[in-house]
């Protein structure tokens with residue numbers, strides 16, 4: 074299997090990759106399909122678009138701004154294109170409109186408050202994050218329809234695509250890479266056989282599609298966006314949107330650490346950095362999926378610490394991202410990175426495993442130590458549920474990223490002090506995560522129907 078590091082780390086906006094970025098991409102895709110459809114078919118004078126959200130998107134889509142994402146996508150916006158715009162201002166304008174201009178002669182009725190439906194009935198059987206888009210005529214007859222699934226990390230599939238694959242993942246064929254590892258064991262064997270590091274093998278796989286200059290530019294753009302997002306979060310103050318009235322904390326924590334650096338420990342810095350990113354995500358600002366929005370703080374926090382406090386070089390940052398991408402690809406291929414599928418073990422757990430592997434690599438870890446680091450970090454997130462309060466990616470998500478970063482750093486340190494030999498393999502740990510996710514009640518898979526989400530006392 075091959076999943077590009079530049080697909081796994083995508084620059085976009087918050088607060089959720091599966092509930093914001095995926096639906097935006099799906100809406101934009103359906104709009105493109107309408108555009109192609111209307112030029113090749115006779116059209117009635119009245120056309121209307123409807124989007125029905127199912128499953129987790131229906132239950133937590135309000136808090137995750139899914140309706141906002143669908144509206145932006147229907148107006149041709151993409152997460153990447155919005156990263157530097159004032160999204161709130163743009164959205165307010167589009168929310169008031171009740172039409173979409175598809176072509177010079179085709180205007181389609183689309184009134185977001187009425188035409189985006191949160192259907193809390195049975196989820197679609199194929200996946201918890203379903204969306205049905207329809208183009209209707211004035212009698213309500215469907216002229217064009219497509220069903221999409223937001224499968225985590227901003228990736229989407231359609232109904233025909235999801236039926237063709239066991240795990241709903243868009244990837245390229247295994248034969249298309251120099252080092253087609255599908256498991257951590259294969260990764261270590263290929264590394265031993267070739268004498269190449271995990272970063273070098275991943276780089277070689279990427280260079281089958283783009284050249285070295287493009288790859289480095291892509292990795293640098295990802296790191297620059299991560300750093301900008303993190304530093305924006307360290308500066309910003311105030312309260313987060315959504316109704317919980319949660320105060321941003323990264324800024325004041327960072328101030329305290331800077332004022333008294335001799336009292337600041339590793340955990341303090343990692344928490345400040347990770348929380349800064351996730352507060353930016355919660356605010357709907359620019360963020361990089363790593364591998365999702367909800368878990369976007371872990372990897373930038375660990376890299377930022379390595380750069381700022383341990384003098385990691387740009388070359389090491391690139392290697393970090395490549396190794397983290399390799400581990401993220403294995404998890405996505407063999408289990409899931411989506412909270413709606415397997416709970417938070419798949420989001421913050423995966424991010425922590427990826428960060429542990431990346432850090433271990435740049436500290437000089439062998440392939441076995443890298444595998445060990447990822448396994449330690451993932452193992453200690455197994456069973457973690459997804460129960461965001463008020464369907465917002467705030468509580469427990471913001472703090473949880475700080476703890477994911479701390480576990481990542483600890484896992485890399487433990488692994489680097491060992492010889493790579495250990496009892497539980499990363500492959501078995503990933504399989505355990507998948508099985509745990511399958512057996513986890515739907516209440517704990519991004520529906521806000523259980524756990525912390527129902528444990529707050531109104532006052």
Ligand code: SF4
Pocket residue numbers: 367368411412416417418420421458459460461465466467469470473519
């Ligand atoms: S609890 Fe975890 S998986 Fe759920 S929304 Fe928050 S970060 Fe994502």
